[in-house]
Amino acid sequence: MPDIAVGAQIFDLVFHPTESLVFTGLLTGEVKAFGYDEQGDHECKFSVKPSKRSCRGLTMSEDGSKLWAVGKGKTLHTIDTTTGTIVETRKNAHESQKLVVGTQLGILSIFNRRSGYGDCVDRIPGHPYSIDALCNIPSHYPNSHSTILTGSSDGMLRVVQLLPTKLLGVVADHGEFPIERIAVDRGGEGRWVGSAGHEEVLKLTDLKEVFEDEGDEEEEEQEEDSDDENAASTENDEDAQKAQSSDEEEEKEERNASDGEGGKEVKAEAESSDDEGAVERKRKKKDKDPFQITKKSKGRNGLEAEPSFFADL
DSSP, X not given: OOOEEXXXXXXXXXXXXXXXXXXXXXXXXXXXXXXXXXXXXEEEEEEEOSOSSOEEEEEEOTTSSEEEEEETTOEEEEEETTTTEEEXXXXXXXXXXXXXXXXXXXXXXXXXXXXXXXXXSEEEOOOSSOEEEEEEOXXXXXXXXXXXXXEETTSEEEEEETTTTEEEEEEEEOTTSOEEEEEETTTTTSSEEEXXXXXXXXXXXXXXXXXXXXXXXHHHHHHHHHHHHHHHXXXXXXXXXXXXXXXXXXXXXXXXXXXXXXXXXXXXXXXXXXXXXXXXXXXXXXXXXXXXXXXOSSSSSOEEEOGGGGTTO
């Protein structure tokens, strides 16, 4: 969507609730209406000047048939949006209420309407420069009840989540020009957000691209995390299988080694037993006649002893 040149500084803007129309309040006191389409084309529908002093605020009726404008002259002007004419004027009709307020220090101050406006109940820092414009996002987006659009003197249009506090991103950039006003079309429930700074142009930004792209990125991140978890699980299973196979092989090798050593021990014991048996047999064979007495073949009861047997007696 191209920029819309308006010819003067914009102090406020508002969208028609049902039609592709945007209304701007200018430093010159003029109120200008522009029509736009999805292809980026736009045209000026009407221009009216309720006051010689600057127009500081705009708001619309629910059906979009009436536009109210206020300014430095402290007068409320009612404009017919069909004809572009002023149908009513009221003096000293200013009234306003705020729950979230931007400050020159770059801090969002939150007030509780029940406890009054003597002091804020919470403060949200984070903006590097003053916060000069605020706007709600459409209610069909996630966390819309606690998310707002902020316009800062650094030229940045940001999306800020209040509870919990989080800077979600930058929606539009006006360069070196401060942002003075923000508004969403279709009564705050549409697709386009308009922002106005000191560069005498109206920027229209597609909120659908901002919020839906963010949702797609979150889904992609979740899918990537899921894939990583599955891959890690697969690797762990493979490592566990390898470890189990390795343990089984080690047990098998230990079992085989144990069987081999047992066989060697049995064989050694058998060989040792055979050797001992042979020695015993030799000893018995050698000690078969320990008294060295030999039988005589002659004589019935006669014995023949070696003389050496009696030598030590």
